[in-house]
Amino acid sequence: MDKxxxxxxxxxxxxxxxxxxxxxxxxVVPLSFSGDVFMSxxxxxxxxxxxxxxxxxxxxxxxxxxxxxxxxxxxxxNLAIAVPASYALVRLAPRGAEAMTSLFTAPxxxxxxxxxxxxxxxxxxxxxxxxxxxLFVAHxxxxxxxxxxxxxxxxxxxxxxxxxxxxxxxxxxxxxxxxVTLPMMLPGxxxxxxxxxxxxxxxxxxxxxxxxxxxxxxxVEMYHHVESRADxxxxxxxxxxxxxxxxxxxxxxxxxxxxxxxxK
Amino acid sequence: xxxxxPTAMTIAEAGPVRxxxxxxxxxxxxxxxxxxxxxxxxxxxxxxxxxxxxxxxxCGKTTTLRMIAGLVPASDGRIVVAGRDITAMPxxxxxxxxxxxxxxxxxxxxxxxNVAFGxxxxxxxxxxxxxxxxxxxxxxxxxxxxxxxxxxxxxxxQQRVALARALVIRPSILLLDEPLSNLDAxxxxxxxxxxxxxxxxxxxxxxxxxxxxxxxxTMSDRVVVMNHGHIEQIGTPEDLYExxxxxxxxxxxxxxxxxxxxxxxxxxxxxxxxxEAPIPKSGPVEVLVRPxxxxxxPHGAPPPAGRNRVDGTIxxxxxxxxxxxxxxxxxxVTLTAEAATAGIGGLIPVxxxxxxxxxxxxxxxxxxxx
Numbered sequence: 001m002d003k004x005x006x007x008x009x010x011x012x013x014x015x016x017x018x019x020x021x022x023x024x025x026x027x028v029v030p031l032s033f034s035g036d037v038f039m040s041x042x043x044x045x046x047x048x049x050x051x052x053x054x055x056x057x058x059x060x061x062x063x064x065x066x067x068x069x070x071x072x073x074x075x076x077x078n079l080a081i082a083v084p085a086s087y088a089l090v091r092l093a094p095r096g097a098e099a100m101t102s103l104f105t106a107p108x109x110x111x112x113x114x115x116x117x118x119x120x121x122x123x124x125x126x127x128x129x130x131x132x133x134x135l136f137v138a139h140x141x142x143x144x145x146x147x148x149x150x151x152x153x154x155x156x157x158x159x160x161x162x163x164x165x166x167x168x169x170x171x172x173x174x175x176x177x178x179x180v181t182l183p184m185m186l187p188g189x190x191x192x193x194x195x196x197x198x199x200x201x202x203x204x205x206x207x208x209x210x211x212x213x214x215x216x217x218x219x220v221e222m223y224h225h226v227e228s229r230a231d232x233x234x235x236x237x238x239x240x241x242x243x244x245x246x247x248x249x250x251x252x253x254x255x256x257x258x259x260x261x262x263x264k
Numbered sequence: 265x266x267x268x269x270p271t272a273m274t275i276a277e278a279g280p281v282r283x284x285x286x287x288x289x290x291x292x293x294x295x296x297x298x299x300x301x302x303x304x305x306x307x308x309x310x311x312x313x314x315x316x317x318x319x320x321x322x323c324g325k326t327t328t329l330r331m332i333a334g335l336v337p338a339s340d341g342r343i344v345v346a347g348r349d350i351t352a353m354p355x356x357x358x359x360x361x362x363x364x365x366x367x368x369x370x371x372x373x374x375x376x377x378n379v380a381f382g383x384x385x386x387x388x389x390x391x392x393x394x395x396x397x398x399x400x401x402x403x404x405x406x407x408x409x410x411x412x413x414x415x416x417x418x419x420x421x422q423q424r425v426a427l428a429r430a431l432v433i434r435p436s437i438l439l440l441d442e443p444l445s446n447l448d449a450x451x452x453x454x455x456x457x458x459x460x461x462x463x464x465x466x467x468x469x470x471x472x473x474x475x476x477x478x479x480x481x482t483m484s485d486r487v488v489v490m491n492h493g494h495i496e497q498i499g500t501p502e503d504l505y506e507x508x509x510x511x512x513x514x515x516x517x518x519x520x521x522x523x524x525x526x527x528x529x530x531x532x533x534x535x536x537x538x539x540e541a542p543i544p545k546s547g548p549v550e551v552l553v554r555p556x557x558x559x560x561x562p563h564g565a566p567p568p569a570g571r572n573r574v575d576g577t578i579x580x581x582x583x584x585x586x587x588x589x590x591x592x593x594x595x596x597v598t599l600t601a602e603a604a605t606a607g608i609g610g611l612i613p614v615x616x617x618x619x620x621x622x623x624x625x626x627x628x629x630x631x632x633x634x
Contacts, residue, residue, distance in 0.1 A: 159366060159368065161364045161366050161368035162368045162369070162370060162371070164333075164335050164355070164362070164364075164368065165362065165364060165368040165369075165370075165426075165429075166370070166381065167334075167335070167354075167355040167356045168333055168335075168355055168356070168358070168360055168361065168362040168430075168439075169356075169361075169381050169382035169385055169429065169430075169433060170356050170357075170359070170382055170385035170386055170433065171356055171381070171385050172354075172356050173356075175385070176356075179381075180370055183372045184370075184371065184372060186372075
């Protein structure tokens with residue numbers, strides 16, 4: 001397809017916007033290779049010592065592993081809830097489906113701090129504070145809206161005629177769903193899964209409320225580290241996190257095509 | 265227009281006895297709240313017959329087809345196939361093949377996978393599936409493309425896969441929902457013949473939904489003209505064209521001149537002109553005449569055949585290669601006539617005084633509310 005030419009002014013503007021968005025991330029990279037004891041920019045000396053320091057920090061490693069497990073678990077449960085929920089909302093379209101969708105996606109609009117405070121009060125009373133189930137539920141609440149939104153959109157853009165065709169060919173509803181609907185939704189499922197994983201992995205506010213001395217996610221652990229010390233360790237971790245996130249996005253992109261997955 | 269060779273006249277002439285068809289719709293109705301989309305439709309289709317549902321959009325033809333397929337539940341009435349009431353049967357047990365306007369192929373399966381789907385649902389042995397899929401793909405001339413995905417095929421090829429997929433299950437009835445509408449004109453004509461040939465060869469009963477009168481006339485044994493949720497007329501293409509049951513059918517199937525007048529006995533008076541009607545009656549009427557049945561000759565030339573005559577002047581001549589259309593100004597009325605062209609210099613120039621004439625049998629007269 002021929003695209004209209006982009007004017008130099010627009011290119012320039014785009015470059016500035018990208019720089020604005022990426023500058024903080026880019027500054028972290030040189031910081032992480034600092035040889036100094038304190039974070040300062042630009043670093044006075046260079047080394048890889050802070051990367052090595054990560055491996056010597058069991059607290060960080062443990063928090064990282066826990067964050068990965070938590071995000072993975074949250075993602076699995078999210079998909080298990082959102083796929084049937086979306087099917088009910090979109091395909092069966094009961095009375096009030098739109099109102100329900102709005103309700104389910106409301107946590108997206110609420111300030112997370114308000115949500116965190118509410119959960120803190122409730123969870124403290126029922127003894128879920130600083131427990132794995134408590135953290136799990138908290139993450140589920142903030143990630144489910146994304147997952148539901150993406151999967152509902154994926155489902156509602158599927159041409160229903162294809163499912164009808166399967167039914168005329170003799171497929172019972174469950175078979176239609178398994179053999180036709182689900183495979184056609186796959187890009188949406190992968191996108192929703194990736195989104196759920198990344199949002200959970202990155203979640204700070206709720207995790208701060210819900211974590212405790214012996215239960216901490218990686219972002220919380222990093223936050224505490226920055227509070228008490230000013231060494232460039234977190235910069236090194238940040239770079240690894242950027243690489244980790246990019247890796248997920250690239251895997252998704254390679255397997256399905258980024259545009260197809262995220263832009264619907 | 266076209267002259268149909270009288271094909272399959274035996275079944276086409278009468279159609280099955282009411283309520284006795286292989287497919288029988290009995291007072292089939294679909295309501296959406298206050299809106300009646302399909303209003304007590306009765307239709308009987310014989311085994312092996314090709315019947316079109318023809319009408320403007322919103323006439324209920326697609327809803328009728330979808331009720332036959334079980335995709336839309338009937339509000340009232342019955343659907344009977346081979347003597348069995350299937351009104352409440354779910355779609356997946358109905359054993360019907362449906363070809364959609366949008367093709368509706370499974371995008372994640374290959375051509376062979378698409379065609380095999382219905383056979384897999386029937387739990388047939390792998391070897392049999394393989395042979396039947398190969399046969400079906402050969403039938404629509406797509407051999408060698410078995411492993412392509414639908415996205416890699418042209419529109420016409422996709423529709424042929426859809427046809428193979430619907431036919432490979434040997435459906436009791438083949439349903440076609442405007443299957444040619446997304447194809448370009450040339451391909452449409454080719455697919456028309458292909459669908460008709462295959463349907464005849466397999467002897468499959470087919471219901472074809474279309475808004476295109478050409479498609480309906482050229483493909484069908486019988487055509488059902490629908491309007492506002494009810495049937496205007498059921499008949500062979502020739503019936504509809506030559507003996508339309510209503511002005512709606514006359515206007516929808518082919519073009520027509522329309523004059524309003526008052527009939528007394530055998531004579532209709534249209535703004536001072538006397539036109540002879542084939543059947544005597546009295547009251548306000550509309551008179552319809554097909555343009556190509558109106559013969560035009562220069563005034564003074566030997567009068568053209570036919571007993572109804574109107575004198576006038578050619579106001580416009582539209583040359584379309586095979587035919588030429590004359591707009592004749594006859595004072596109080598305007599008539600359109602269409603004549604086949606015959607070599608260079610055969611056109612009647614604009615402004616020529618002419619006599620337009622047509623046979624009394626070609627005069628269609630319908631009563632109209634005064």
